[in-house]
Amino acid sequence: MRKKRKSRGEVFEDDFDLEDIEIEDLDEKPAAKKKIRTTEYFIITYLFVFLMLALMGNLVYYIMKDSETVINNSYNTRQEILATKNIRGKILSRDGDILAQTGRNEQGVEIRYYPYKDIFCHVVGYATKGKSGIELSENINLLTSNDPILVRIQNEVDSVKNYGDNVVTTLDVGLQKACYEALGAYDGAIIVSDPKTGEILAMVSKPGYDPNEINAIWDKLINDKESSVLLNRATQGLYPPGSTFKIVTALEYYRENGQDVSGYHYQCNGSFRYNGDRINCYHGSSHGSEDLKKSFEKSCNASFANIGVGLDVAKLQDTCKELLFNSDLPYELPFNKSSFVLGVDDDSYDVMQTSIGQGKTQITPLHMNLITNAIANGGEVKYPYLVSRIENYSGKLIKNCEVNRSRRLMTQAEADFLTDLMKGVVENGTGTKLKGLSYTAAGKTGSAEYNGEKSDSHAWFTGFAPVEDPKISVTVIVEGAGSGGDYAVPMAKRIFDEFFSQ
Numbered sequence: 001m002r003k004k005r006k007s008r009g010e011v012f013e014d015d016f017d018l019e020d021i022e023i024e025d026l027d028e029k030p031a032a033k034k035k036i037r038t039t040e041y042f043i044i045t046y047l048f049v050f051l052m053l054a055l056m057g058n059l060v061y062y063i064m065k066d067s068e069t070v071i072n073n074s075y076n077t078r079q080e081i082l083a084t085k086n087i088r089g090k091i092l093s094r095d096g097d098i099l100a101q102t103g104r105n106e107q108g109v110e111i112r113y114y115p116y117k118d119i120f121c122h123v124v125g126y127a128t129k130g131k132s133g134i135e136l137s138e139n140i141n142l143l144t145s146n147d148p149i150l151v152r153i154q155n156e157v158d159s160v161k162n163y164g165d166n167v168v169t170t171l172d173v174g175l176q177k178a179c180y181e182a183l184g185a186y187d188g189a190i191i192v193s194d195p196k197t198g199e200i201l202a203m204v205s206k207p208g209y210d211p212n213e214i215n216a217i218w219d220k221l222i223n224d225k226e227s228s229v230l231l232n233r234a235t236q237g238l239y240p241p242g243s244t245f246k247i248v249t250a251l252e253y254y255r256e257n258g259q260d261v262s263g264y265h266y267q268c269n270g271s272f273r274y275n276g277d278r279i280n281c282y283h284g285s286s287h288g289s290e291d292l293k294k295s296f297e298k299s300c301n302a303s304f305a306n307i308g309v310g311l312d313v314a315k316l317q318d319t320c321k322e323l324l325f326n327s328d329l330p331y332e333l334p335f336n337k338s339s340f341v342l343g344v345d346d347d348s349y350d351v352m353q354t355s356i357g358q359g360k361t362q363i364t365p366l367h368m369n370l371i372t373n374a375i376a377n378g379g380e381v382k383y384p385y386l387v388s389r390i391e392n393y394s395g396k397l398i399k400n401c402e403v404n405r406s407r408r409l410m411t412q413a414e415a416d417f418l419t420d421l422m423k424g425v426v427e428n429g430t431g432t433k434l435k436g437l438s439y440t441a442a443g444k445t446g447s448a449e450y451n452g453e454k455s456d457s458h459a460w461f462t463g464f465a466p467v468e469d470p471k472i473s474v475t476v477i478v479e480g481a482g483s484g485g486d487y488a489v490p491m492a493k494r495i496f497d498e499f500f501s502q
Contacts, residue, residue, distance in 0.1 A: 082143040082164075088112065089142040089164030091124055091134055093173045094201075094388065099124050100135065100211075116173075118208035119180045122232040123171065123200075123386065126211040129218055132230070134386060137332050138167045141399075146392040163393035170199040170388050178498035179204040182491035188458075188478040189233035189365045192495060195373035195464055195473045198382030198403055202495070205233040235335040238362040239477055242448030242484070243282075243299040244460045245357030247371065247418060250296055251410065252319045253307050254417050261417075264292040264307075272302035277349040279305035279356065282447055282483070296421040297429030299445060301356045308355025313344045323371055323409055330383040330407070331366065338363040358449060369475040371409070372462045375422070376442075376470035379415040382406045423467055430485035431463070434493055439500050441465040443492070445484030456480060461488035465496050472499050 087110070091100040099120050105111050112127045112135075114120070125133020135142070145152060145162035155162050172192075179190040179202045192202040207229050209221060221229050231237065254261055268287035271280045281287065281301045287294070295303035317340070321327070325340035339362045342354045353359035366384070374381040385403040392398055410418075422442035425431040430445040443463020450456050459481040464473040474492045481487040 082140075086143055086145045086162045086164045088127065089393070090166045091138070091142070092166055092168045093171050094169060095173065096168075097173045099169070099171070100127070112211075114211045116176075117210045117212060119176055119204070120171070121208045121211050122205040122234070123203040124211070126214045128214060133232075133333065134167060134169065138387060138390075141165050141167055141390050146396070146398045147394070165398055166391045166393065166395075167387055168389045168391060169386055170201060171203070171386065172201045174498055174502060175202040175495060176204065178202070178495050180206075182476075182494045183478070186478045186481055186487075187227075187233070188476070188481075189237055190474065190476050190491065190495065191234045191365050191369045192472060192474050192499075193369055193373060193384060194382075195376035195470050196382065198373070198384045198406075199388070200384050200386050201472070201499075203232075203234045203386075205231070205237070232334070233365065233477070235331065235333060235364060235366045237364060237477070238336050238338070239364075239458055239460075240359075240448040240450060241357040241361060241363045241368065242446030242458065242460050243301075243357050244368060244444050244446035244448075244462055244484075245354075245361060245363075246296060246299065246304050247375075247422075247444055248316075248320065248323060249304055249307060249311075249355045250292070250421060251323075251414060251418060252311055252316045253292070254414060255319065256312060256315060261292050264295075266290050266295060266300075266303040266306055268295075268300050268302045270302065272305040272352070274305070274309055274352065275348045277352065279352050293421060293424050294428075296444075297424045297427075299425075299430050304356050305352035308351050309348055311351075311355070313342060313346070313351060316342070317344075323374075324367060325361075325363075329367060329370065330405070332385065332387075335366060336364055338367045357446060365475045365477050368460075368462050369473060372443075372464060372473045372475060374409040375415050375418045376464040376473055377415075378412045379410040380406045380408045419467065422463060426463070430483075431461070431489050433485070433489045434463070434465075434496070437493075437496075439465045439496065440467040441496060442467045443489075445489060447483050457482050459484045459487035461485075461492045463492060465500075472496065 088102045090098055093099055098115055100112060100114050102110055103113050114124065123133050125131060125135040127135045131139060142164050145164050147162050152162050175192050179192065183190060183204060183206050187206050189205045190202065191200065193200050207227050209217060209229050267289055268281065270284045270286040271278050279301050282299065287298045287300045290300060290303055320340040325338050327337065329335055341360045342350060350359055354361055370381050370384065383403045383405040385401070387401045389397060389401055390399040419442055422444055425444055426434045426441050431443050434441040434443065441463055443461055446460030447457040448460060450458060459478040460476065461484050462475040464470045474495050476488040476491050478487050478491065
C-alpha cells in the first residue's frame, strides 16, 4: 500500500490495517540454515570416521599380511642398524644341529659359516649378496636379540654386540644327507615332508654350491645360465609331470564316474589311436587286458589316453584348479606356480597328451608333494613350513612358528581311492622296488619326456609310508635319468629306509 508523507510532524494521510501487513517468519530462515549445517556436520563426521576405519583396516592388513615382507626387505635400513648391534643368530636343525652360524675369521671380521657346505645350500640359503632361503625369510628374527634386558644393557655399556635369536627349523640332518647322497651326480630335487603336520623334513636341489664361498664364486654362479645353480629346483623347478599326472586323470575319472570305475576295461596292444593320432606306451610295452587299477599300476599310456578323450575337459580344469594348478601355493619361500593350460577347444591329441602328463602341463616338486600329502592325509593338505620356533641365545622360547592351517583338495573317499591305486603301484607295478620291506608304501612313478625326444626323460616318484598311518612323504625328480621306476624309486627307498631306521 502506497503511503503519502506530508511535512514534518504530520500523520499519514490514509489509515492502514495490521492484517494487511505480511510479517516475515523470522525463525524460518535460521532454522533452515541450521538444518543444512547439521547435515554438513554429519557428512563430514561420517567421512572422517570412514577414513579412520579405512586407515585402521589398512594398518591391520599390513600387520597381518605384509609386515614381514617389508621388514625382511633387503633395502630396509632397520636391518643395517640391527646388524651393527647384534650378532646374527644361528639356524638350527630340528635336533639342534648348527646349519648356519656367525663367527670371526683370522682378521677378526664377522663371517657366516655353514658346516654342511652345499648339502643345505638352497633351503638354508646365504646371508650376503641379497640373501636367500631361510637366511632371507628369517632375517629379522636372526638379527633381533631377545637376550635378558640386563644382559643387553651391560653389552651396550661395554660396547659389545648382543646375540641374535636362533631359528629352529623342521629339517632333519639325517634325511637331508640321505637325499643329497641319493641324488648323487644327477641334477634334480628331492623334498620330504610330514603329511600330517606339513613340516618339511628335507629339501635338496642339485646342482648346488658352497655358501661359505658365495662371495668368491658369485660372478660364476650368476653367469651360469645353463646349470641355474642358484635355482631351488624343489620349489622353483617346473617339469612335465609325466605319469605322476595320472593321479589327477584318475581322480577326474573317478569324479565323473563314481563307483562305475570298477567296470572300466581296456585291451592294450602298446598304443592308442584316436582321430588319426597315436599315443604309445613307454618303450612300446603291451599290457594286455586291463582294468583301471592295472592301468595305473603299469602306468599304461594307451589306457590313460583312452580315459582322457572321454573326460569333460571343463571339469578337468576345475579339478586341476582345486589341486592348486595355476595358483599360489601356501609356502613362505620363493616358488613357481604350476601350470595347467588345456582348454575346452583344444584338439583330442592335446587332451591325450595332457592325460598322460605330457603336453604343456608343468609342475614343481613342491606342488607334487602337496598333492601327495593330501592323498596321504585323507584329502586335506597341511600347509608346509620350514621353521618350528624362534629361541633366544640361551634357548628360551620366543615364538612358536608351527603352522596349523590346512586346505581340503579332495574328499576322504577320493583320497582312499587314489591311495589304493598308489599302493598297487608298489605291490604290482612300476614301484616294486619298495615292495616287501619293513614298512608299506604307496606311490606313483613317472618318466617325463622333454626336448620332444622320447629318449630324453626325467625320472619321477612321489609317495608316502606307511600306508596305514602315513608319517612321511617323498617326492623325487631326477633330470634326464630315464625311467622313474629304475632311478627315482631306488632314491626314494634310501630316504624311506633312513626315516624308518631312526
